[in-house]
Amino acid sequence: MSSASGGLAIEATGLVKRYxxxxxxxxxxxxxxxxxILALLGPNGAGKTTVVRILATLLxxxxxxxxxxxxxxxxxxxxxxxxxxxxxxxxxxxxxLTGYENLVLIARLxxxxxxxxxxxxxxxxxRFELTETARRPVKTYSGxxxxxxxxxxxxxxxxxxxxxxxxxxxxxxxSRGVVWRLIRGLAEEGTSVLxxxxxxxxxxxxxxxxxxxxxxxVVASGAPAELKATxxxxxxxxxxxxxxxxVAATIEAILAEECGTVxxxxxxxxxxxxxxxxxxxxxxxxxxxARRLDAAAIPVSELGVRLAxxxxxxxxxxxxxxxxxx
Amino acid sequence: MSEIVLRRPARPVRVLRQGLTxxxxxxxxxxxxxxxxxxxxxxxxxxxxxxxxLFGNAVAGDWHSYLQxxxxxxxxxxxxxxSMNTAVAFNADLRSGIFDRFRSxxxxxxxxxxxxxxxxxxxxxISLAVVMAVGFALGFRAHGSPAAVLAACGLMLLFxxxxxxxxxxxxxLGRSPESMGGIAFVVVVPLTFGSNVFVPTGKLPGxxxxxxxxxxxxxxxxxxxxxMQGLPVGHGVQNSLxxxxxxxxVFAPPxxxxxxxxx
Numbered sequence: 001m002s003s004a005s006g007g008l009a010i011e012a013t014g015l016v017k018r019y020x021x022x023x024x025x026x027x028x029x030x031x032x033x034x035x036x037i038l039a040l041l042g043p044n045g046a047g048k049t050t051v052v053r054i055l056a057t058l059l060x061x062x063x064x065x066x067x068x069x070x071x072x073x074x075x076x077x078x079x080x081x082x083x084x085x086x087x088x089x090x091x092x093x094x095x096x097l098t099g100y101e102n103l104v105l106i107a108r109l110x111x112x113x114x115x116x117x118x119x120x121x122x123x124x125x126x127r128f129e130l131t132e133t134a135r136r137p138v139k140t141y142s143g144x145x146x147x148x149x150x151x152x153x154x155x156x157x158x159x160x161x162x163x164x165x166x167x168x169x170x171x172x173x174x175s176r177g178v179v180w181r182l183i184r185g186l187a188e189e190g191t192s193v194l195x196x197x198x199x200x201x202x203x204x205x206x207x208x209x210x211x212x213x214x215x216x217x218v219v220a221s222g223a224p225a226e227l228k229a230t231x232x233x234x235x236x237x238x239x240x241x242x243x244x245x246x247v248a249a250t251i252e253a254i255l256a257e258e259c260g261t262v263x264x265x266x267x268x269x270x271x272x273x274x275x276x277x278x279x280x281x282x283x284x285x286x287x288x289x290a291r292r293l294d295a296a297a298i299p300v301s302e303l304g305v306r307l308a309x310x311x312x313x314x315x316x317x318x319x320x321x322x323x324x325x326x
Numbered sequence: 327m328s329e330i331v332l333r334r335p336a337r338p339v340r341v342l343r344q345g346l347t348x349x350x351x352x353x354x355x356x357x358x359x360x361x362x363x364x365x366x367x368x369x370x371x372x373x374x375x376x377x378x379x380l381f382g383n384a385v386a387g388d389w390h391s392y393l394q395x396x397x398x399x400x401x402x403x404x405x406x407x408x409s410m411n412t413a414v415a416f417n418a419d420l421r422s423g424i425f426d427r428f429r430s431x432x433x434x435x436x437x438x439x440x441x442x443x444x445x446x447x448x449x450x451x452i453s454l455a456v457v458m459a460v461g462f463a464l465g466f467r468a469h470g471s472p473a474a475v476l477a478a479c480g481l482m483l484l485f486x487x488x489x490x491x492x493x494x495x496x497x498x499l500g501r502s503p504e505s506m507g508g509i510a511f512v513v514v515v516p517l518t519f520g521s522n523v524f525v526p527t528g529k530l531p532g533x534x535x536x537x538x539x540x541x542x543x544x545x546x547x548x549x550x551x552x553x554m555q556g557l558p559v560g561h562g563v564q565n566s567l568x569x570x571x572x573x574x575x576v577f578a579p580p581x582x583x584x585x586x587x588x589x
Binding site for chain 2: 053057081084086088090091093094098108110111137153154163
C-alpha cells in the first residue's frame with residue numbers, strides 16, 4: 001500500500017478546506033520524506049493548523065487527497081491514527097492530572113498493559129527531563145514543562161509520523177532550545193516530523209525541507225536555505241532626507257519596480273526597504289534606484305544594501321501584514 | 327484485510343476498556359481536587375436539610391415523619407440534578423485540547439462518551455451516599471431489609487446513568503458551558519418538582535396529577551420509598567426500569583450520533 005505514495009511519509013495533493021465563504025486552504029500540495037523534518041511555515045491564519053488537522057484525521061478536507069504513511073486520511077483514518085502522534089497548538093494534556101497520570105492515561109488508551117503503560121510513561125518523563133515534577137498536577141507546570149509533557153504524550157505508542165503544531169510558540173529561548181534538541185533527536189531515530197512555525201529561523205535550524213503557505217496556498221517550497229536564496233538574502237534601504245507620505249510612496253513605487261519585491265516602510269524616520277529578488281546584483285540595484293531617485297529629484301540621506309533578516313525574507317514570501325488582514 | 331477481521335471481535339472489549347480508562351481519568355480529578363468532593367456533597371446536604379425543614383411541618387405536620395416520606399424522593403432529585411453536571415463537564419471537555427489528542431489516536435469514537443457517563447455514575451453514587459448519610463443522621467429510618475434499601479439505591483443509580491445520556495446530549499448540542507444552565511433548568515425543574523417527591527400525588531390539583539403520575543421521577547420515588555420502608559412495591563420497580571431503559575434508548579443513540587458527527 002505504501003508504494004502508492006512512493007514511500008513518502010506524508011503526501012497531500014490539492015487540499016481544499018472552506019469555512020463558509022472563507023477558503024482556509026486553496027489547493028495545498030506537500031510531501032514529506034520519511035525520517036525528515038518538514039516545516040510548514042506561514043503567518044497566523046495562513047492555514048497551517050488546518051493542514052495539520054486534516055493530516056491528523058481531525059478534519060475532513062472539502063477537496064484534494066492526503067496520505068500519511070501510505071494511507072488515505074479520509075478513507076482509512078484508523079490506519080492513519082495507528083501511525084501518528086499529534087501535539088497541538090494548545091496544550092492537549094489534562095491540567096488536573098499529574099504528568100505521570102497523563103502519560104499513563106494515553107498509554108492505556110493505546111492498549112498498553114498496566115505495567116507497560118507505567119514503564120513507558122516513566123521512560124518518557126525521564127527522556128523529557130520531567131521526572132522531578134512527574135507527581136505534580138500539570139496546572140503547576142511552567143509553559144516549557146507543559147510543552148515537553150505534551151510532546152511526550154504525542155510520542156506514546158512510538159508514532160512513525162509526528163505532527164507538531166507550533167511546538168515552540170510562547171516559549172522562552174532556553175525552552176525553545178530544549179524542544180529543538182528533542183525534535184532533532186526524534187528525527188534522527190527515524191520519526192518523520194511535520195512541524196508548523198511562524199519563524200523562518202526555526203525552520204532554518206530544524207527542518208530539512210520547508211513549505212511556506214499564506215492565504216491557504218503554497219507560496220514557496222524547498223530547503224530552508226533555498227528559500228532564503230529565492231529572496232536574495234539582501235535588502236535595499238533608502239532613507240529620504242525629508243520624509244513625508246508622498247515621498248515615501250514614490251520611493252516605494254521605485255523599489256517595487258527595481259527590486260521586484262514588496263517594499264515596506266520602517267517607521268517614523270521614513271526608511272523604506274525592499275528585499276532584492278533572487279539573483280539580483282546589489283550593486284546594479286543600488287545604481288538603478290539611485291538613477292530613479294535622482295530623476296524624481298528626491299534627496300536621500302542614506303542609500304544602500306545590507307543582508308536581509310530572515311523575517312524580511314519571510315515577509316517577502318507571504319506579503320505585507322496589511323494585505324493579510326483584509 | 328485480515329487485520330481488520332481479526333480485530334473486530336475484540337472491539338467491544340477495547341471500547342469498554344478505553345471507556346473505563348477515561349472514567350478513571352474523571353475519578354483521578356476527584357482525588358486531586360478535594361473541592362470537587364465538596365461540590366458533590368454540598369447540593370445533597372442542602373437539599374435534604376432544606377426540604378425537610380422547609381416543607382416538613384406544612385405537608386406532614388412534623389418534619390420527622392416528613393423526612394421518612396421525602397428522603398427517597400430527594401435522593402432521586404439530587405441524582406437528576408447531578409446528571410446535568412454531565413452536560414456542563416462534557417461540553418467543556420469537548421472544547422479542550424485533550425479531546426483533539428483522543429481523536430487523533432486509534433481510540434474508539436464512543437469511548438470518551440462512555441468514559442464520561444461511567445465516571446459521572448461514580449460521582450452520582452458519592453452524592454447518593456451523602457444524601458443517605460445526612461438522612462440517617464437526621465433520623466431517617468429504613469424499615470425495609472438492607473437488600474431492599476440497596477436495591478432502591480441501585481435503581482436510582484441506574485436511572486441517573488440513563489439521565490447522564492440526556493446530559494451528554496445537551497452537552498454536545500450546547501454552544502458553550504455557560505448556556506448549559508438554562509437548558510438543564512428547563513429539563514430538571516419540571517422533572518423533579520413536578521413529581522410527588524415533596525407532596526403526595528393525591529394532594530395535588532387534578533391537571534398536575536396527570537403529569538405527576540407519568541413522571542419517571544414519581545415512579546422512581548414511589549419504588550424507592552416502598553423498597554426502603556418495606557412496603558409492597560406494586561409496579562414501581564418495573565415502571566422505573568422501563569423508564570430507565572426508555573431514556574437510554576431515546577437519548578443514547580442520538581448522543582452517540584451527534585458526537586460522531588462532531589468528531
